[in-house]
Amino acid sequence: MNRLGGIFWGLVFLAVPVLGVAVFAVAPAINVWLPKDISAHGYQIDSLFYFILALTGVVFIATELLLFWFIWKYDAARGERKATYIQGSHTLEVVWTIIPAATLLFLAIYQMNAWANVKMRRPDMPPTVEVVARQFEWRLRYPGRDGVLGTADDLHLVNDLHLPVDEEILVQLKSMDVLHSFFLPNLRIKQDAVPGMKIPVWFRATETGGFDIVCAELCGWGHYKMKGRITFVSRPEFDAWLDRKYSEQEATQPVAEAVGEMAVR
Ligand SMILES: [Cu+2]
Structure with a gap:
């Protein structure tokens, strides 16, 4: 050279x-x-x-x-x-x-x-909400008015996760089909959702606002559109929102039907 x-x-x-x-x-x-x-x-x-x-x-x-x-x-x-x-x-x-x-x-x-x-240091409390990943959406289940998950009055929603700010949150994460990954970039949380497993995920938000829920595991052709929204509001606003969603659900379908159709264990 x-x-x-x-x-x-x-x-x-x-x-x-x-x-x-x-x-x-x-x-x-x-x-x-x-x-x-x-x-x-x-x-x-x-x-x-x-x-x-x-x-x-x-x-x-x-x-x-x-x-x-x-x-x-x-x-x-x-x-x-x-x-x-x-x-x-x-x-x-x-x-x-x-x-x-x-x-x-x-x-x-x-x-x-x-x-x-x-x-590892999982808070000692019942799950605030259950998140079930499936191709290609996030299915959410809140304990209904009885405060217990897996009963007839559970509230079912898709992709629109609301939670109270400044409170410890425990999510129970599951998958209905393949591997997904529950990724909350603004909360520095990323956890695989594994079929057949109930995985606890916990965090506490310090700010209100809407943020992304992203799937961080290539889970099929529609992986790119597997996007949800996580919104943190004050406790009174959260209770009001929950109440409104609950009334909407009760108005559109009988409680027992909703459980038979959507419950995943
Ligand atoms: Cu996915």
């Missing part, structure tokens, strides 16, 4: 870390960054994300700059030094195996509390 070729490839490799850093610097400004966090636990997930991003980012930039420097400095066209053939370095292999292994082990321990909060 001639001298110009060496310079060209050096600059191409230099562009990788420069553009890589630029993407991360610009993304939050043009709003293609993490969606707004409205959950009580989300800061733990986000700080883990930023910590890992910083760790991998520093290593990425360092190795890319080193790569550029080596291409530049040891350009064959300059012919300053003849390449020597080496068999490899056992010490180097051991060192660069141990460092990533130790880093991963540290991360595994460091994230344990966040994992326990989101997946």
